[in-house]
Amino acid sequence: DHGLSEADPEVRAIINKEKERQFKSLELIASENFTSRAVMEAVGSCLTNKYSEGLPGKRYYGGNEYIDELEILCQKRALAAFHLDENKWGVNVQPLSGSPANFEVYTAILNPHDRIMGLDLPHGGHLSHGFMTPKRRVSGTSIYFESMPYRLDESTGLVDYDMLEKTATLFRPKLIICGASAYPRDFDYPRMRKIADAVGAFLMMDMAHISGLVAASVVADPFEYCDIVTTTTHKSLRGPRGGMIFFKKDPVLGVDLESAINNAVFPGLQGGPHNHTIGGLAVCLQHAQSPEFKAYQNQVVSNCRALARRLVELGYTLVSGGSDNHLVLVDLRPLGIDGARVEKILDMASITLNKNSVPGDKSALVPGGIRIGSPAMTTRGFTEKEFTAIAEFIHEGVQITIEAKGLASGSKVQEFLKFVSSPDFPLTDKVSN
């Protein structure tokens, strides 16, 4: 039995290149992070060999005594990490990732074509919350359920709760979803609870982006108000790539969420759990209860504020004017440029972030903004000082994008310009994903 270098040098070489890219670039994608060696060791372990369909104590295969022990440990740590009472909340740690976790919830509590309301994708929501365009039902969620998105108030960049309330009163959704992929502020959970109660809807929070911040209590706690909370495990939580679903143990709207959700995960939509991921997740959730983790999450927020502050000083427009969490959304339209070009230019200088639509965008293909996140570089030890410098690097990249032909001066800018004259430039409007 050989290690990877001997068994498959081609794949080893690709992994090495990716590792180098990850460590040589400024990683500012808000949904990414660097997980620990301990987590990676668990994910790369023999746990990947085992089939364990079912739940602890109720498996369809033999030989699961240690897998049962692991999954029970992972569940206990998940509830403890989010400060939940085991008598009131349960958790399923088997979802393969965030999108399957969400679809599993919908399958559990809705019938086909029941109505849902989530934040619109161009306003910061996630595909899996029901995205559709006037021409096409894009997400499976919008194919199998009837989706009516709510949106931001474009003048404030905040969720338009009044409009959500009015629309919900008419549309009468069975499920309202809080949570976003690109929203720099806390959700108003009490308000959303009130709206859900008024129309008889379940209230779910998809805390994928902010679950690390929730565990460390540095943002508002969705568990106080929501019936169901889903999350990915690989973003601010800094675990392996996976998902979790938390549910209230008492019936909600006459539905036993525990059995409905567990059955939707298996046998509804999944087969064998990824036990190596559950192992890595258990490691992550133990760490999420430590004082160092809390300090890390405080630093994530503080770094993001430093970044936002410097960007505002440099004259940038931020959606909602700033940030309460780990990301900022910069509206580049006042500068006459788009996020696609800036993303490309910054990529050439090893600054990795993503183009993002901003409220009021005409084209989803060439969005008017960029999304910048602080979790990954905070893991690498960056503080406010480095994030202030990052704002300045981004500013240089933006200036270069604007001036494209090298009108900007200064030696660092000249270095940047060498990249700009690469064959990849000038850019087309084509968006690559």
Ligand code: PLP
């Ligand atoms: N939910 C939110 C809010 C997200 O931002 C994402 C991913 O970015 C997901 C769900 C989907 O997670 P996954 O990519 O693991 O399916």
